[in-house]
Amino acid sequence: MVTTVLFFLLAGVAIACAGLTVYYRNPLYSALSLIGVFISLAVLYLTLAAPFIAITQILVYAGAIMVLVVFVIMLLNLDEERPLNRLKHLYFIGGGLGAAMLAQAFFIFYAVLKTPKHVVDTESNAGSTMSIGTHMYTEYLLPVEIVGVMLLMAIIGAVMLVRKDTHASLEAAAEKETND
Amino acid sequence: MEDVLKTAFPFVVYSVAILLAFQGVLMIVAYTVLGERKILGWIQGRVGPNRVGPWGVLQPFADLFKFILKEDIVPDKSTKVVYMMAPLVALTCALLPIVVYPFGPPIDVDLSFLPYGLGEGIKQIPLTIARLDVGVLYVLGITSVGVYGIALAGWSSNNKYSLMGGLRSSAQMISYELAMGASIIGVVMLAGSLDLHEIIWAQGHSTFKWFIIPQFVGFVVFLIAAFAETNRVPFDLPEAETELVAGFHTEYSALKFALFFMAEYVNMFTVSVMVVTLFLGGWYIPGLTHIFDYGSIPYAIVSHVGFLLKIFFFLFLYIWVRGTLPRFRFDQLMSFGWKFLLPVAIGNVIVTTIVVYFMNR
Amino acid sequence: MEPGLENYLALSGILFAIGAVGVVYKRNAIGMFMCIELMLNAVNLSFVAFSRYYADVTGQLFVFMVMAVAACEAAVGLGIIIAFFRNRISVDVDDASILKH
Numbered sequence: 223m224v225t226t227v228l229f230f231l232l233a234g235v236a237i238a239c240a241g242l243t244v245y246y247r248n249p250l251y252s253a254l255s256l257i258g259v260f261i262s263l264a265v266l267y268l269t270l271a272a273p274f275i276a277i278t279q280i281l282v283y284a285g286a287i288m289v290l291v292v293f294v295i296m297l298l299n300l301d302e303e304r305p306l307n308r309l310k311h312l313y314f315i316g317g318g319l320g321a322a323m324l325a326q327a328f329f330i331f332y333a334v335l336k337t338p339k340h341v342v343d344t345e346s347n348a349g350s351t352m353s354i355g356t357h358m359y360t361e362y363l364l365p366v367e368i369v370g371v372m373l374l375m376a377i378i379g380a381v382m383l384v385r386k387d388t389h390a391s392l393e394a395a396a397e398k399e400t401n402d
Numbered sequence: 403m404e405d406v407l408k409t410a411f412p413f414v415v416y417s418v419a420i421l422l423a424f425q426g427v428l429m430i431v432a433y434t435v436l437g438e439r440k441i442l443g444w445i446q447g448r449v450g451p452n453r454v455g456p457w458g459v460l461q462p463f464a465d466l467f468k469f470i471l472k473e474d475i476v477p478d479k480s481t482k483v484v485y486m487m488a489p490l491v492a493l494t495c496a497l498l499p500i501v502v503y504p505f506g507p508p509i510d511v512d513l514s515f516l517p518y519g520l521g522e523g524i525k526q527i528p529l530t531i532a533r534l535d536v537g538v539l540y541v542l543g544i545t546s547v548g549v550y551g552i553a554l555a556g557w558s559s560n561n562k563y564s565l566m567g568g569l570r571s572s573a574q575m576i577s578y579e580l581a582m583g584a585s586i587i588g589v590v591m592l593a594g595s596l597d598l599h600e601i602i603w604a605q606g607h608s609t610f611k612w613f614i615i616p617q618f619v620g621f622v623v624f625l626i627a628a629f630a631e632t633n634r635v636p637f638d639l640p641e642a643e644t645e646l647v648a649g650f651h652t653e654y655s656a657l658k659f660a661l662f663f664m665a666e667y668v669n670m671f672t673v674s675v676m677v678v679t680l681f682l683g684g685w686y687i688p689g690l691t692h693i694f695d696y697g698s699i700p701y702a703i704v705s706h707v708g709f710l711l712k713i714f715f716f717l718f719l720y721i722w723v724r725g726t727l728p729r730f731r732f733d734q735l736m737s738f739g740w741k742f743l744l745p746v747a748i749g750n751v752i753v754t755t756i757v758v759y760f761m762n763r
Numbered sequence: 764m765e766p767g768l769e770n771y772l773a774l775s776g777i778l779f780a781i782g783a784v785g786v787v788y789k790r791n792a793i794g795m796f797m798c799i800e801l802m803l804n805a806v807n808l809s810f811v812a813f814s815r816y817y818a819d820v821t822g823q824l825f826v827f828m829v830m831a832v833a834a835c836e837a838a839v840g841l842g843i844i845i846a847f848f849r850n851r852i853s854v855d856v857d858d859a860s861i862l863k864h
Contacts, residue, residue: 236778240781250557256800260804263804270814274535274536274539277536277539279830280547281539281546286834292550292553294793294845295793296553296565297845298848317784319780320781323776323780324780327773327775330769330772330776332769348819348820348823349820349823350535353820357820358827369827369832380838380839
């Protein structure tokens with residue numbers, strides 16, 4: 223009963239915040255609404271007996287990624303975006319896409335509703351730290367390693383993207399080194 | 403009637419527990435402020451506040467009344483909603499970790515004397531509000547959300563000094579969070595759990611008793627990162643008064659300023675609790691079981707007092723450092739965090755991994 | 764009583780749809796980036812819901828993979844946005860239509 227009430231409350235908050243993310247033209251307000259979505263999803267994960275995922279969601283999304291986004295918005299001092307003028311047809315494409323996806327979501331809802339009820343195993347410890355760690359470093363070791371390599375690539379890529387050294391200054395540095 | 407009582411009983415108990423814990427922490431925080439002014443005065447050869455009550459012990463209440471009674475100024479061109487929200491976010495995120503603090507060892511009780519069978523099945527009273535499987539991550543996660551309070555305050559004030567303070571704070575928090583997280587991994591590996599109680603338990607059973615001995619490098623890195631996370635001297639760049647007036651809270655006055663102020667001191671308390679729990683055994687005092695039985699009330703009281711004394715030491719350390727060290731420059735702060743602290747923390751993780759692997763073989 | 768699996772999947776679908784619409788509507792790169800994060804989160808929700816209803820930890824593990832991808836995306840994506848802002852003094856994707864330095 224409590225879970226059901228919580229679900230509908232949090233689902234409402236998540237959908238409202240997601241809508242506001244798209245609605246606001248000011249990027250900072252969008253970012254704040256998105257943080258609202260992340261936090262309500264984290265609480266939903268708690269009701270789904272996945273505390274580790276819930277905390278990781280807060281730590282990674284709300285605590286790291288969105289802080290970076292807010293930092294960039296503040297750093298670049300972005301103001302409100304201009305309205306679409308050249309790309310008017312995007313309104314129709316976006317509306318059509320949204321309608322199709324909503325129809326799909328309700329089709330899934332209907333289809334899953336019609337299937338026989340699956341009994342939830344409330345005794346399962348699938349969300350505990352121990353079980354996640356055990357599976358991560360035995361059964362799914364290869365994906366974890368690949369993700370590690372990908373993170374390293376992302377770090378190197380990000381550093382290369384934002385370094386200020388221009389071609390000319392690099393050449394000058396190389397010349398200086400050969401002269402020494 | 404009986405059923406209603408039985409359902410309501412846990413809610414009442416938890417409400418009282420939450421009230422007690424929050425009130426206790428806030429009182430300690432209020433007196434930390436007074437203690438800071440007194441100790442700073444002592445370090446600098448002056449008296450400190452001494453007018454309100456004997457030795458100034460009523461000063462925190464006088465400060466509170468002053469904060470409430472002052473005029474609350476909202477800058478004309480600020481972003482109003484965000485401006486109001488920022489102090490609330492900061493204080494909420496500072497207060498939330500209180501629910502997982504391990505205040506003391508569990509007490510064995512017999513509650514069968516309670517009417518209507520309310521005490522049925524209760525064998526122990528844990529001296530904590532919630533025992534989370536992921537307690538360490540919870541504290542890290544909530545404190546990392548706290549940076550929004552500062553960043554948004556800086557942005558919404560529409561003041562260049564505030565904005566600089568907010569920007570500095572977000573950059574600093576992200577940088578030092580990495581070192582902080584990496585320094586904890588060693589402790590988590592030795593304890594084999596993310597639960598704060600399990601970590602204390604593991605320290606009682608390890609050879610060295612306290613993790614500060616096998617994890618000294620982790621301890622030092624954590625302590626330095628903790629000073630940066632709480633924006634205290636020598637890392638108080640977000641509110642550096644010689645460069646940025648007052649940093650992110652330049653435009654805040656009255657009660658809103660008080661909320662930021664409280665958030666900073668509650669954060670100091672939280673970080674001290676984390677240091678004590680992770681590296682100094684929390685409430686665990688070696689050899690105390692020879693004097694009192696584990697689970698008895700005197701054992702719990704002595705352990706709790708020991709826990710508080712350890713925390714007071716770290717709060718004192720904060721003030722001591724503030725009275726002693728000068729402030730970093732911002733580029734020094736960044737290069738120190740990324741080029742020294744983080745590699746050291748990662749090296750500590752690698753060494754600990756190898757040692758734990760060979761110990762467990 | 765717990766809400767059925769279909770409720771979580773429907774919520775996930777709705778959030779995904781909102782995110783997709785946002786990617787099409789938004790004009791500045793940061794807005795599009797945030798909407799992509801929203802879509803990734805919608806997928807995470809369905810992973811966790813399946814993991815709960817089939818008592819299998821695999822779904823939760825793949826949430827980690829998605830989070831790692833999102834973190835990489837944040838690092839590289841924000842890097843691109845900052846580099847682009849340095850060149851054009853704008854983060855509007857319409858201004859990114861010229862293949863020239």
